[in-house]
Amino acid sequence: MEEILHKTAEHHRDYTGAKMGMWLFLFTEMLLFGGMFILYSVYRFEFIAEFHAAAKELDTTIGAVNTLILLTSSLTMALSIAALQKGNKNLSLFFQVVTMLLGIAFLGNKYLEWGTKIHHGIYPNSEYLLSLGKGQVMFYGLYFVMTGLHALHVLIGIVIFVFIFFFTLSGDVTSDNTVKLENSGLYWHLVDMIWVYLFPLFYLIT
Amino acid sequence: MEQRNTGHTAPGFKTYIIAWIALVILTAVTIAVTKIDTGAISILVALLIASVKSGLILYIFMHLGYERRFFKLAFLLPVLVFALSIWFTFLDVWYR
Structure with a gap:
């Protein structure tokens, strides 16, 4: 009897519960970034001209490339789940690796972008930035904090995928038990969704 | 099981x-x-x-479109909280 109970406990899984927990976490993430978007819109209304002038410095091309990278990584993420559910473990692993590489490419672009800004003397509290005036200081403050926090989320996502890759390899994540992979996917898609708003708000102010 | x-x-x-x-x-x-x-x-x-x-x-x-109704309804919660936050923030900004 005890053995049966033990076995039951061992195999117990709560798919819906795991999903609910993940969605609740994502709600808090949405509100975390949401608060910053409100802050952004308040200051955008207050410093319309300054925001326009400051946004001209941002490279639309690099922003568009990063948008394409994240959208594609969302696709490969979704495909890795679909592949595993169809029982194709190797294809799923392949798509997981592609997703990770796209995440790394995104961070590489971000590094180049921030590097150029810092090289031009634009970074929080820099002499050049402080000479530009309040609106520009606000714009770049929000730019560095919001894209920085977003990039941190991308980095965390890549680390999660390293774990999921080994879970899939070792058979902890299987075609019958995909919830870990699915929840990591939900997180990754949310990070993509936040970028969908960041891109027009920072790079496409004309 | x-x-x-x-x-x-x-x-x-x-x-x-x-x-x-x-x-x-x-x-x-x-x-x-x-x-x-x-x-x-x-x-x-x-x-x-x-x-x-x-x-x-x-x-x-x-997969929200394929989830059970509970998840779709739960999603309204952060949307509502966010909408209220926008509303109250701009009430403050505009009528200060």
Whole structure:
């Protein structure tokens, strides 16, 4: 009897519960970034001209490339789940690796972008930035904090995928038990969704 | 005790690829619109397209369209909290 109970406990899984927990976490993430978007819109209304002038410095091309990278990584993420559910473990692993590489490419672009800004003397509290005036200081403050926090989320996502890759390899994540992979996917898609708003708000102010 | 591995039927490869193509096209449209238009209209259009894009991500990539009703209703919670936060913030900003 005890053995049966033990076995039951061992195999117990709560798919819906795991999903609910993940969605609740994502709600808090949405509100975390949401608060910053409100802050952004308040200051955008207050410093319309300054925001326009400051946004001209941002490279639309690099922003568009990063948008394409994240959208594609969302696709490969979704495909890795679909592949595993169809029982194709190797294809799923392949798509997981592609997703990770796209995440790394995104961070590489971000590094180049921030590097150029810092090289031009634009970074929080820099002499050049402080000479530009309040609106520009606000714009770049929000730019560095919001894209920085977003990039941190991308980095965390890549680390999660390293774990999921080994879970899939070792058979902890299987075609019958995909919830870990699915929840990591939900997180990754949310990070993509936040970028969908960041891109027009920072790079496409004309 | 084996449980069903998913609570819903997931979309296939084809649906995901179509969604991705739509997302890429919408990104191109956003860039084009903000290049042509100026002023408040372009911001509104850009935000509207961004919301359609996040709707696609939520519904197809995040499976919200295939989940049970509970998840769809639960999603209204952060939307409502966010809308209230916007409202109260701008009440403060405009009537200060």
